[in-house]
Amino acid sequence: MIRTPLRPLARVLQARARGENPDLIERENLAQRHRDMEGKARNQAQGRLLVMAGFFVCAYLAIGGRMAVMATSEPAEPTSYYAGSGIANQRADIVDREGRILATNFETHSLYAQPPQMIEPLVVADKLIEIFPDLDRERLVKDFTGKRKFLWIKKKISPEQMQAVHDIGDPGLMFGPREMRLYPNGKLAAHVLGGASFGKEGVSAAEVIGVAGVEKQFDDYLRDPANGGKPLALSLDLSVQDASEQVLAGGMKLMNAKGATSILMDAFTGEVISVVSLPDFDPNERPRPPTSGFDPSESPLFNRAVQGVYELGSTFKIFATAQAMELGLVGPETIVDIRGPLRWGRHKIRDFHNYGKELSVTKIIVKSSNIGTARLAQQIGVERQKGFLDRLGMLEPTPFEIVEAKGGKPLLPPNWSELSAMTISYGHGISTTPMHLAAGYATLANGGYYVAPTILKQNGPQLQGRVMSTRVAEDSLTMLRKVVSEGTASFAEVPGYSVGGKTGTADKPKPRGGYYDDKVIATFASVFPVHNPRYVLVVTLDEPEILAHGEKRRTAGWTAAPVAAEMVKRIAPLLGLRPHIEPAAQSSVTLTSN
Template sequence: MKFGFGLPGRRKQAALNGHEPAGSEKPAGEMSFVGLRKKHGNKARNRLWMAIAGFVCVYGVIGGKLIYFGVLSGAEEETTGPAVAQLASRPDILDRNGEILATDIKTASLYAEPRKIVDPDETLEMLATVLPDLDWETTYRRLKGEQGFIWIKRGLTPKQQSQIMALGLPGIGFRTEKRRFYPGGPTASHILGLVNIDNQGIAGMEKYIDSQGLSDLRSVGLATGQSLEPVRLSIDIRVQHIVRDVLVKAMERYRAIAAGAVVLNVKTGEVIAMGSVPDFDPNNPVHALDKDRLNRMSAGTYEMGSTIKTFTTAMALDSGKFTLQSRVDASRPLVVGKQVIRDFHGKGRVLTLPEVFIYSSNIGSGHEANVVGIEGHRAFLKKMGLLDRMETELPEVARPVEPRVWKKVHSMTISFGHGMMTTPLQTAVAAAALMNGGKLIPPTFLVRTQEEAAKVAKQVTSPQVSADMRYLYRLNATAPGGSGKRAAVPGYRVGGKTGTAEKVVNGRYAKDVRFNAFLAAFPMDDPAYVVLTIIDEPKPEPGKFAATAGLNAAPMVAEIISRSASFLGVKPDFEQESEPAMVSAERTYD
């Protein structure tokens, strides 16, 4: 009997040949072993493939991210600069008709990463071929430093950016920034103001917009172009352009050092146009801080001359102590202490109240102030808003100047425009109250309806005083001897008051150095607008020997009205051009 662990002969041979004989069967134990081996082998292979797939996915994601950040980061760094936040957007500023006055545009700024610069000397020399105004010493010192990021030039032109890119300098890149653009250039510069290099408002309505919440939105990153609604101003850019054009030409024609004007809606207090020249271009504000670029209409205070007689006369009527039929003795100069008050072109006789106004009598105005009294005089001017700092959106507003203690001599001189200084804009605002029925309405540079104006208006005089002042304004432009004739525009029924103030030079009033103004309204049957012009130190035109307000400030008003009335919606009416009668101590003018 033989014992062994081998297979029988036939099966052993078949096994060696790699197959089983036909019809042969494996033992049950052997079959279980083979099944178990297959089962575990499949699981192992599945695990292997899963592991391979997992590694491929993980490394694929890592590789993709590396490629993504490598490409995108380079592009971002090229345009935005490393570790520097994007500038926040600003809302567009529109005029009352939707025309763009200010908007954001994209611009490129040049930066450097000194640590990546191989040769600072060569880099600076190459950059200077495109940017010749670079400060060599400062730029070179900064390029040699160890800082990670420095600015080289902000606000490049597309041409400059293209030329610098062509240089292929290592360590030099561009960042896309937002820059404020003003399509009208200097047309409304004093109203719009300007922004700094970081797109933050620093003057005018730009500064006002920041103060109304834009700065807070910027601080939390919510000031995006999509989230900001445009700001609509009360300005009509068409009228604004006319105003500035008239001012520029007047400065040249009368050889003055400055000129200004404002067009104000009498019924809403909206500033439709306001200009002061010399001005500046907010797109290139290199001269914005020059002394002569002051916004004289709101940020400058002046003795407004005889335009103040508007309020002296209104005060006299408002006091109840005078009427249009009242008479004032202007036959002799007034003497108050050492002060002697005379008329420029005195009539040397008793004048009616309208004659005091149209002949611009200093003596008559002094008598009116004397009758009303010091306290009543100051109280009326304060009620009209002429002694307090004006409240409006524009940040550049000066505080009026008045005597610390009012004495009789102060009241007398202030009655004809000397001894008190106020801003031209608030002079126009106070005059509007005398044209609209006696309601003082704070001025605004934003769109305002008559309903909204009524809520902030303050009744300062009676409607009858307002009607009397409208009569006197019209009379001054039509009656013989009236100083407002050169402001007349056929069909528009203009009325107003001149003001020629001598300026103080070396502590004394100089007779040949003047600050002139003309305060007008139209159409006088139902005034819609007040127009005030000023001209500083005008000279006589060739062939003339005088440079009073009637010869320069009044014609400026006439040109502004004649060119802008159609834009303002005022239609000419030649049927109402008749002249009002004037009450005279001698006779009545028809």
């Protein structure tokens, strides 16, 4: 660092040596130093002025630009922000295949209290009880007069209730904005929609989360703002769903059943057009799950279509005959020995009636012979039967897109022996859900391809792996048609719609093993119209019983089949199906002219 001396000593000494006055030199030096300091200060002041000028120019440009943007933009109401708004998350609507609303959002309010700000807590408690009779007065008084500074009173209230609370006029009662989930159709499709509740909550906002059904299955999609509020389109048809629920509820009551379910499925796309489980509930007021030790199937929350794992009886027989035909072991008219009882070790397999010594494969289905299908299962073998049922999707939970479907895991024999194969051929020893059965019958209806049941609207056929040939599928449909026209499902006949199907009646198992003698699961699985197959309909009744011709009837032919027939009558026109008049038999009379 160079230091400049305050006094020029060399010049001063020289001046003294020459006899000159050194003060002049010092004054000149001091004046020069002052001039240097003034120049430096001037430069600093000029720099600061330049910076300030630049700042003001930028500020004026920013303000001018903002004014230009505001002048050229459309006027809009300013958005207010409040504490907790970060958790207020708009939830997308759920609609049916025609775009009709199944679930949407509704603006409401919550009610909370700040006891320190209350003027007359006892009066407030009494008036709140008048508005909300379900509240506990003693609890309110304790909270209002205690040390609590905050408490929720109601998480959601109606506009009428809000006005009534407002009329109380106490400053300790506060309202918070809320967005609740609304199901405008009440109980309609309750088990599919499931329901929603509040998740993360604040005084000024609360997030809505799904708790069951598609609301929970597609929770991330419904809450994702990146979707721009695009609704979730389901495969359900609101009109068909309503008609199905009405018919099934009437049939359940008429047949004195404790529960019922029905599934209508498009055999080519896999779309479930309607799915009903009774008893049901209102998702707007979703009940609490059953307590421990309570049979889940007794709860209205229990979805019998995808959670109910049942032995579905003789509805499985068509799979045994289809596989036997696919393997080339038999044809529709092949004769099978049905003399019984069929013995396997100490076990005996019998038919419900005595059908004689032999039947054709077609008659085995029409008459519903246990012995006949067991004979076919012996020819098929255990491993081939397991592989066939696996291709039909019978060994794993269905991929149906509601969370409850994951719990519908089929019950399989721990040791799949030849006896197991024989009983499974007529629907005993294996338990599946009605949704599994619908997918299996869809394979017969669409020409032999497996199609996964789905609750989402599809754009076209969703056929997957081939399970059987088209010829075998067509022969199987012919057999199912004869079951209705000639066999055990005559009450399922619907003129004009050529219904084909199979009845199944299975004894209901006891919780601790064994079977009830007087309780059954009755099922009718059908395809319509058989001449141009499109839809699969499965109807299952839990413990039906009807008095007919002086006797108690529990079999599916007397219970599930007529309910299915009534359902086809109601929903076929809604599906756009025109009745098809089958040609009458040719008359034996020959007209001649003279």
